[in-house]
Amino acid sequence: MSDGASRRGFFRDLAAAVASTRDAMAPEPAAAEPPPAPAAAQLSDAEIERYARQLVLPEWGAAAQLAISEANVLVVGVGALGTPVAAYLAGAGVGRLGLLDPDDVELSNLHRQLLHFTPDVGVPKAESAAAKLRFLNPDVVVEPYQVRLEEENAAALLEGQDLVVDCSDSFATRYAVNAACCAAGVRLVEAGVLGLSGMVMSIKPGRTACYRCVFPVAPADAPRCADAGVLGPAAGVIGSLQALEAMKLVTGVAPAVADGFLQVDLASAEFTRVHASRRADCPDCGTL
Numbered sequence: 001m002s003d004g005a006s007r008r009g010f011f012r013d014l015a016a017a018v019a020s021t022r023d024a025m026a027p028e029p030a031a032a033e034p035p036p037a038p039a040a041a042q043l044s045d046a047e048i049e050r051y052a053r054q055l056v057l058p059e060w061g062a063a064a065q066l067a068i069s070e071a072n073v074l075v076v077g078v079g080a081l082g083t084p085v086a087a088y089l090a091g092a093g094v095g096r097l098g099l100l101d102p103d104d105v106e107l108s109n110l111h112r113q114l115l116h117f118t119p120d121v122g123v124p125k126a127e128s129a130a131a132k133l134r135f136l137n138p139d140v141v142v143e144p145y146q147v148r149l150e151e152e153n154a155a156a157l158l159e160g161q162d163l164v165v166d167c168s169d170s171f172a173t174r175y176a177v178n179a180a181c182c183a184a185g186v187r188l189v190e191a192g193v194l195g196l197s198g199m200v201m202s203i204k205p206g207r208t209a210c211y212r213c214v215f216p217v218a219p220a221d222a223p224r225c226a227d228a229g230v231l232g233p234a235a236g237v238i239g240s241l242q243a244l245e246a247m248k249l250v251t252g253v254a255p256a257v258a259d260g261f262l263q264v265d266l267a268s269a270e271f272t273r274v275h276a277s278r279r280a281d282c283p284d285c286g287t288l
């Protein structure tokens with residue numbers, strides 16, 4: 001038996017064992033129905049090989065792999081945060097990945113937006129990122145859209161999405177995404193990065209504090225990356241945290257950072273969990 005075949009056998013057995021343990025821990029169903037096929041049996045040999053290092057995690061396993069393979073995720077903005085988010089989600093095997101960005105790649109993007117290369121300057125960011133992601137994982141359906149999410153088109157863009165990851169760089173877009181996700185009941189991961197610091201938060205509409213609950217109004221004179229600057233690895237850290245939150249929300253493998261946010265100061269290497277609650281008068285989620 002080749003190393004590859006024996007490794008696949010090992011992971012298939014392991015995934016089946018994890019799935020059966022989960023089945024044993026699950027409450028008894030009310031009616032006697034035939035048990036579902038073990039999740040591991042639904043993964044191909046190639047999938048078991050590709051996702052071996054996450055399948056082997058006790059928190060992940062075949063059930064989480066199948067959950068992410070069925071997920072429709074929309075990434076809003078394929079720049080500093082959106083490129084690590086999209087790369088990790090495609091690598092992890094998300095089913096369908098929508099990429100939304102109205103802009104073209106610029107030379108000043110390349111130090112931090114790692115899916116765009118020098119020959120891509122002038123190419124739409126959504127197309128540039130999609131091309132790389134199709135090489136990274138051909139099993140993922142990647143759909144690029146060169147469009148800006150605004151109040152008027154948000155509901156249509158969210159149609160059929162299970163999760164939105166907001167990697168935009170403007171407060172207007174963030175509030176539009178938050179309102180649309182609350183209205184549609186679509187889970188959302190918000191984040192922002194500037195200089196050497198950033199934040200990330202997960203939102204389950206109607207269940208946890210939304211972005212507007214936590215930040216009722218945009219700061220009057222918030223600096224932008226173009227003016228204040230940002231270091232590539234800082235964007236990479238925040239984008240990676242955002243991808244991790246997305247994977248938690250899709251699979252439930254660990255509690256998401258909800259009802260508040262994670263404040264990350266990379267100059268002092270401090271991570272601070274800031275708690276917040278839903279607001280009854282929130283215009284976006286108060287009536288949910």
Ligand SMILES: [Zn+2]
Pocket residue numbers: 209210211212213214278279282283284285286
């Ligand atoms: Zn709210």
